Amino acid sequence: MSEKSLKLPSRPLSRRDAADAINRAFESSDITEICQAIGAAIRDYNVSDIANECGIARQTLYRAFAGGRPKHPNFTTILTVLDALGFQLHVTVRRKARARWALPKAVPPPES
Template identity: 40%
Template sequence: MPGDTTPFDPADYLDTPEAAAAYLEGAFADGDPAEIADALGVVARARGMSALAKETGMARQSLYKALGEDGNPSFANVLKITRALGLKLSLQPA
């Protein structure tokens, strides 16, 4: 039917570690903590929240809360999540 659209969900396109890393790099480049948490949430959804909960040892609800719109994950949780996603954080001079 003309005019029908499907909502865009970036999680549908994050099917490789490289794609997830590139997506997260964009969020980290902007430096907005809310955007970073949201991007981690999108990558987590792409990976599967249940699998990620198991790998991190965190409850699914805790993941949803930490990575939701008003989430504010601790740095320790960010590290757990990125490791479970098969990613690592690195720093570069500005």
């Protein structure tokens, strides 16, 4: 068997690579892509340890982040898994904000 015929699975080279892949997925705002990126990071670490730390069965963890499913993990599960992986979610302001600021509500005068 030649060396060229051996194809190793592509894996993030570092935690930074895994974090970058997850961040790119979040930038897409596509839940399936986000789940797939988190799932790829999960498979690069000891899945049993992550499942135990999250309190989720290993098989459930695999299924939740497989992507391409009509049902996705809830936000608590996503945050718990990111924390178990040693990552945190960080929010930044986009250059072009979509929502407008709410106008301050009028405060009624105090009753005497």
